[in-house]
Amino acid sequence: MEEKVLKAMKDAQKPVRPGDVAKSLGVDSKEVSKAIKMLREKGLVHSPKRCYYAPVEN
Template sequence: MKEKVLKAMQEAQKPVRPGDIAKALDIDSKDVSKAIKELREDGSVISPKRCYYEPA
């Protein structure tokens, strides 16, 4: 799941919200949020502004 979310962020080429990723991947936004949390903890994703995320 983390790989799918990270790939979707890279393809967007701009900061995105978890809901946008969930729509793009057609999955539950809670699963996306969980994956983003894990990606933030390992440093793969940063948050340039509140509720938006992009690859580090």
């Protein structure tokens, strides 16, 4: 799930809300929120503004 969420964020090319990612993947937003939480802990995703998330640029 984490890889799918990260790919969807990269494909969006802009900060996205968990609900938008869930809609594009066709899954529950709670699953996406859990994946985002894990990705944040790993340092792969950051929040440029409240309630929006984007992949960290390497």
